[in-house]
Amino acid sequence: MLIKDLIILLKVVIIYLLSMDTTHTVTSYETTEDVPEPDLSYKKYNEFAIFGHLVSAIAMISLLAEKTSLIIPYTETFAEYTNKPDNSTCAVGSRTFETTDQTFCITTYYRNKASKLR
Numbered sequence: 001m002l003i004k005d006l007i008i009l010l011k012v013v014i015i016y017l018l019s020m021d022t023t024h025t026v027t028s029y030e031t032t033e034d035v036p037e038p039d040l041s042y043k044k045y046n047e048f049a050i051f052g053h054l055v056s057a058i059a060m061i062s063l064l065a066e067k068t069s070l071i072i073p074y075t076e077t078f079a080e081y082t083n084k085p086d087n088s089t090c091a092v093g094s095r096t097f098e099t100t101d102q103t104f105c106i107t108t109y110y111r112n113k114a115s116k117l118r
Contacts, residue, residue: 076111
């Protein structure tokens with residue numbers, strides 16, 4: 001399965017690179033004068049990016065091919081805004097945020113999770 005995926009990816013890259021035609025000239029239909037060639041330097045960056053992504057994909061697939069499962073830990077963070085009652089203070093670790101109408105307590109929570117890849 002891995003070899004099939006790599007062959008398909010390589011075919012797509014080759015087809016894309018072959019379809020990039022930079023030898024044509026653009027002419028104006030209103031006059032007989034030639035229109036200047038557009039700047040195609042961005043295509044070199046695209047080709048470099050395609051090659052870099054191809055190398056990265058091959059490297060990651062080869063590194064992960066032998067693993068049966070992989071656990072990637074990450075942390076989810078979110079902030080909760082609650083109305084601050086008059087003459088009270090926010091909880092420890094919270095901060096206040098004042099608007100023209102109200103004052104809020106902003107508390108940041110962290111939750112550890114683990115994502116499992118097959």
